Amino acid sequence: MSGTITIEPISRIEGHGMITIIVEDDGSISDARFHVTQFRGFEKLCEGRPFYEMPSITERICGICPVSHSLASSKACDAILGVHPPDTGVMLRRLLNCAEFIQSHALSFFYLSSPDLLLGMESDPAKRNIIGVIEAYPEIAGDGIRLRKIGQQIIELISGKRIHSAWVVPGGVNAPLCAEHRETMLQMIPEALEIITRTLTMFKKSLEKYRDEIQTFANFPTLFMGMVDKEGNLEHVDGRLRIIDAKGHIVADDIDPADYQEYIGEAVEPWSYLKSPYFKPMGYPEGIYRVGPAARLNVCNGCGTVLADQEWAEFRSLERGPIMSSFFNHYARLIEILYCIETLQKLLDDPAILSPRIRAFAQPNFLEGIGCVEAPRGTLIHHYRVDENGLMTWANLIVATGHNNLAMSRGVLQVAKRFITGTEVSEGALNRVEAVIRAFDPCLSCSTHALGRRPFTIRFRKPDGTILREL
Amino acid sequence: MKQHPQKKVRTDLNPSRLLTFKIDERDVSAHEDESILTVARQNGISIPTLCHLDGLSERGACRLCIIEVKGVAKLLPSCVTFPRQDMEVITNSERVVTYRKKILELLFTERNHVCSVCVSNGHCELQNLAVELGVTHVRYPYLYPRHAVDASHSRFSIDHNRCVLCLRCVRVCDEIEGAHTWDIMGRGITSQVITDLNQPWGTSETCTGCGKCVQVCPTGALSEKGKSVAEMIKRRQFLPYLQMMRGRQDDSWQK
Secondary structure (H helix, E strand, C coil): CCEEEEECCCCCCECCEEEEEEECCCCCEEEEEEEECCCCCHHHHCCCCEHHHHHHHHHCCCCCCHHHHHHHHHHHHHHHHCCCCCHHHHHHHHHHHHHHHHHHHHHHHHHHHHHHHHHCCCCCCCCCCHHHHHHHCHHHHHHHHHHHHHHHHHHHHHHCCCCCCCCEECCEECCCCCHHHHHHHHHHHHHHHHHHHHHHHHHHHHHHHHHHHHHHCCCCCCEEEEEECCCCCECCCCCEEEEECCCCCEEEEEECHHHHHHHEEEECCCCCCCCEEEEHHHCCCCCCEECCHHHHHHHCCCCCCHHHHHHHHHHHCCCCCCCCCHHHHHHHHHHHHHHHHHHHHHHHHCHHHHCCCCECCCCCCCCEEEEEEEECCEEEEEEEEECCCCEEEEEEEECHHHHCHHHHHHHHHHHHHHHCCCCCCCHHHHHHHHHHHHHHCCEHHHHCCCCCCCCCCCEEECCCCCEEEEC | CCCCCCCCCCCCCCCCCEEEEEECCEEEEEECCCCHHHHHHHCCCCCCCCCCCCCCCCCCCCCCCEEEECCCCCEEECCCCCCCCCCEEECCCHHHHHHHHHHHHHHHHHCCCCHHHCCCCCCCHHHHHHHHCCCCCCCCCCCCCCCCEECCCCCEEEEHHHCCCCCHHHHHHHHHHCCCCEEEECCHHHCEEEECCCCCHHHCCCCCCCCHHHHHCCCCCEEECCCCCCCCCCCCCHHHHHHHHHHHHCCHHHC
């Protein structure tokens, strides 16, 4: 009975990953791991480049959340320049970020996860994809496609290009917003609001169906980390970090992201290219924490916008303390879309958004800079060092998916223990193992950036540790 | 630098000979001291160029302006070839176009031209030529040389990864600014443009910081510091005027 179950590749996620599950003689599951099998090396390849190229170089890490990388990178560059972008520059960056959250969360929810949620975990795998959803639920699929399109169109209207626009630059942004584009965006908002309200209602009604998944999708106590603003409300771009424990007590608050190294350690495991960050004061691997949509809603005191605040209160009433099951990331994503649509409206209604004062210029004044934003998948940190001439000497990127690495592996184990016995596994059970990963919406292509050495081997082993095969 | 004979200034007392010849089967007339490239452009026939720049001496370095001349086996660079009476020139034969594409592809393989993160993306002569000539693929292996960026100058930086060795910078610095800060070292594929005695640009004693080299550079190799992707738009209109004005100082205005 003993053996190893390998799921490769994991489908409907961003990037390439693999899961291995170790099965004991009696058919019980002893261990499970989530491996990231791709390697990018951005931290290394940017050495020697001028720091002001970094926003556009790191933007290329991802085609889904390039905005987040360009924002974190530009903020690190702002720190190297020692400038604060003009108010309109900050507003425009925030505006762009809202649009990205809308499209990225819509992608995760509708394109990648809705096949599991709508068609069922056990449904025919040949049809369990967005095409299957279009056939069975054309209206919902249409809503998803439309919502993502709105997000992408707004990105294009603001920055000139849907993907990799290189519009966010050190010191601010490189082109002001024109009144005509503002008008076009404002016209899109009512439809987006309608779609998200409809989807939220539908999703809340269906929660009952997923009781098993809610119980087992990484449903265990961990710390949570996320960004909050001065009032402790949800914040994606310019805030400070807060870490809470599983009971909801704040263990670290008002952390300047520039001090991240005091709080976050990075461990490297030989079986994955993905680093395993942990909360330093608690050590490795006890310092396991989670980031992302549900974590953000867990750490904040509210959203700060009317409709999203109502949804947030309802969301938080699901459990007494912080929401533990990562299944609720889907729910949190929808609430964040709502928050972003409302924020978009607020920003566009402010006449200052059209000001041409959008960029601060300076020579590099500091040799080190750290930039941090909340990406759709969680906290994103860019840390650069430059020489006297402004050429990069060192970079460290901690990407959202990385923060969740430990939790994803444990989540896989939890699901495997519940749904799998022995090596004879039903297709639906295997899909649930993948679906727990999907709940985190990991972006593996974003998250594997280097270390300077290659720690990766694939091991297939028996429970006694004998290695069957090594790649 | 000036390799071809000094252009004589034509006056009534010093007339240059007029010739007639054919470009792409069209009869054209030209002065004997006008290059085939110049004559072609006067007649609205476009020949792609990279190292040529109006206002600078010709270099014949990039070979993109090659043409076929009937009766001559070799392909000739039109920027440094002068017409002869009854010559028959072909600018766009299949052979010529194939070679031009190859030359461009080889240029791309020699250095690390990554348009997507380049300051000159969208405003680059090399990129535009590739589009114009329909270079969709590069058939040769890339060399991926390791070249450092020199950002020691307070306002400008040079990224040798994007240099095509057109030597416009060398020519403009020598011929227009008169500083001759730029030069070239090495041979063949190891050639590299240098400042002064191959020292960091920021330590150059001859550089006046005028920035003409940056403006004439066809790619993103020379750029203003702090420009982000696609923000480096070069201004070259000043060159012919500047050359004329400098010429007046030398008293050649009157000649």
